[in-house]
Amino acid sequence: MPKKQKQIALQDLQRLTRRIPFNHLVGIRVVRRHRDGVTLECAVRDDLRNWAGVLHGGVTAAIADVAVGVAITNHFHRKRRATTTELKINYFLPIRDGKIIARSHLIRIGKTLVVGRVDLFDSEKRLAGAALVTYMLL
Amino acid sequence: MPKKQKQIALQDLQRLTRRIPFNHLVGIRVVRRHRDGVTLECAVRDDLRNWAGVLHGGVTAAIADVAVGVAITNHFHRKRRATTTELKINYFLPIRDGKIIARSHLIRIGKTLVVGRVDLFDSEKRLAGAALVTYMLL
């Protein structure tokens, strides 16, 4: 009897993501798995703000990066490692309170490169940014 | 007698940058002013690492973003505010220890948009990444 391909559980993704020191520092956590990606969230805290009192663009870039990394871990059932080769992000709206939500979609899974698109939302589900992130499989 | 255009001092840039909560959290600090930009540094700390034990890509994106923001503050002698509209970063080398150094160059100062190029180095001055960052003047 063929063994069923073992999927990675949401809890495992959450644990793996939280165990990464910088994700833990910033408070990035996995909230959902999708067929083509994942949804992450990060609460706006005072120490994540910029001079204008809104979420720092570096946090938004970080969560976009992580959203594609976790989607790759999910897609390959944790069997492949990958590293970010480049990231492009557009910022649309300042995020003042609540949380930022990052929904990644893997749009290209090549032999060497994987590309993800990320939609970034504020607590009211308004599109606050968009990103394209490339990872190289190791 | 015409008043001399007052430049912003390195100490002021350092104080302003450190006062930004997320910069403080990550440990981003200004080390030098240049005619066309600034040099920032950030020490690699354990809580800034990713799963591979190297500096998290989100930290690198954050310091690139900040390097252009501080260059704008420097250029306009603190008289204009600006917000990041988009950022593109390429990662070349993992940064394992020591520090990351970000040197920004303002390459386009328009009426509305300012674009900076950022070269990112590791402690051995090897090019570890490159970025293009656009800010909109407010």
Place this chain on the structure above:
Amino acid sequence: MPKKQKQIALQDLQRLTRRIPFNHLVGIRVVRRHRDGVTLECAVRDDLRNWAGVLHGGVTAAIADVAVGVAITNHFHRKRRATTTELKINYFLPIRDGKIIARSHLIRIGKTLVVGRVDLFDSEKRLAGAALVTYMLL
């Protein structure tokens, strides 16, 4: 009696797009209007190929750029002019024959900047690339 907001007809968009010299040279044409963007096509011709005999990346970048420009013309009923400030494109698959199809979505319409996302397909509707394009309203 209030005058109805006059939409721009598909034929007008097609005529305007074709009248742009470089679009005409490359053979970029509008095939559909959508609520949030447009669909363009460009047939693969021998003089649009690169050294490998596939569609040149410059053509793909051009059609992505135009797809957002035409979407803006459509959105503002031809009342606003805009100019590209930056463009990011990822290439997934070579396009050997048939045509390239570009579907743009305006994802951010600000007072100054408009951002479009573009999905690029080959004749078999495989995703051949993805782009993010920013225009500034004039």
Place this chain on the structure above:
Amino acid sequence: MPKKQKQIALQDLQRLTRRIPFNHLVGIRVVRRHRDGVTLECAVRDDLRNWAGVLHGGVTAAIADVAVGVAITNHFHRKRRATTTELKINYFLPIRDGKIIARSHLIRIGKTLVVGRVDLFDSEKRLAGAALVTYMLL
């Protein structure tokens, strides 16, 4: 006696570049080789213009792409083939007349990916744009 590593001649680069159909159509030509890249030029012709009568952004993206491709051919003495995986370009100034000049610098030569930075100038040597382009070695 060890055979001297044979460099590719400027004339060979020029011939190879011109032989690529789309480069020929647009009129992109190599004018100089440098230690870390090449300089290309393209004359502004009426059929390369956009609605505003200036050089079409697609031409600028194309010459940026080619400038890195030719730099790779030059660097590897024509021994390696490569394909564009992603391109990011910022536009600063419209180019109305004369020519566009693209100067590429290879800033990262990895085992799999090569990244080039491109500075784009108008005939008066004003910086008209900047690009980062990634190629994958085949």
